[in-house]
Amino acid sequence: AQSVTQLDSHVSVSEGTPVLLRCNYSSSYSPSLFWYVQHPNKGLQLLLKYTSAATLVKGINGFEAEFKKSETSFHLTKPSAHMSDAAEYFCVVSDPNAGKSTFGDGTTLTVKP
Amino acid sequence: NAGVMQNPRHLVRRRGQEARLRCSPMKGHSHVYWYRQLPEEGLKFMVYLQKENIIDESGMPKERFSAEFPKEGPSILRIQQVVRGDSAAYFCASSPATLSQETQYFGPGTRLLVL
Numbered sequence: 001a002q003s004v005t006q007l008d009s010h011v012s013v014s015e016g017t018p019v020l021l022r023c024n025y026s027s028s029y030s031p032s033l034f035w036y037v038q039h040p041n042k043g044l045q046l047l048l049k050y051t052s053a054a055t056l057v058k059g060i061n062g063f064e065a066e067f068k069k070s071e072t073s074f075h076l077t078k079p080s081a082h083m084s085d086a087a088e089y090f091c092v093v094s095d096p097n098a099g100k101s102t103f104g105d106g107t108t109l110t111v112k113p
Numbered sequence: 114n115a116g117v118m119q120n121p122r123h124l125v126r127r128r129g130q131e132a133r134l135r136c137s138p139m140k141g142h143s144h145v146y147w148y149r150q151l152p153e154e155g156l157k158f159m160v161y162l163q164k165e166n167i168i169d170e171s172g173m174p175k176e177r178f179s180a181e182f183p184k185e186g187p188s189i190l191r192i193q194q195v196v197r198g199d200s201a202a203y204f205c206a207s208s209p210a211t212l213s214q215e216t217q218y219f220g221p222g223t224r225l226l227v228l
Contacts, residue, residue: 034216043221044156044219046216103155
């Protein structure tokens with residue numbers, strides 16, 4: 001069984017300040033973890049993924065995430081927010097024994113000028 | 114290499130009608146997944162298919178919903194006798210294999226509105 005909890009449904013930051021989107025997961029095996037971004041009325045775009053290689057994963061648009069097994073966390077960060085980062089972000093855990101991916105409920109990121 | 118394609122992008126149906134959603138996976142991908150996103154919610158897994166096989170349909174409603182991925186042509190998600198609660202965005206994703214390391218690539222979605 002697997003599950004994902006995104007701890008904040010909404011995060012608001014000012015442009016140029018750091019972003020932290022929190023994600024905790026539960027899994028009975030070594031998971032693969034992903035972050036996707038969804039802009040309004042658009043599809044999902046992969047930001048980054050963790051697949052048991054380096055625990056610090058760098059993605060597109062300056063985002064990165066760190067896999068912490070002891071804390072069962074995979075938080076998404078960015079040093080400096082940009083207005084174009086405003087979107088919905090989904091943390092995803094994938095079952096290695098099947099094709100099913102479990103999505104978190106999403107975090108809406110608002111970036112204030 | 115074209116990405117995952119879904120059509121139509123928007124679909125309006127009246128209660129009781131049928132909705133057919135199509136998904137063409139990326140070239141070389143033989144695994145297709147369907148997800149539903151209700152308003153203000155995250156994506157929920159519905160079904161996972163390979164060519165001519167349903168691998169996991171644990172997320173599919175028991176009635177009115179069906180999915181197929183024929184040997185030739187796109188994957189089809191079919192909703193019979195639609196109700197207002199079926200209004201949602203339906204996303205298709207594809208991958209080249211089932212390994213968890215393989216990224217699922219998402220299509221732009223079909224937004225279904227049931228009047």
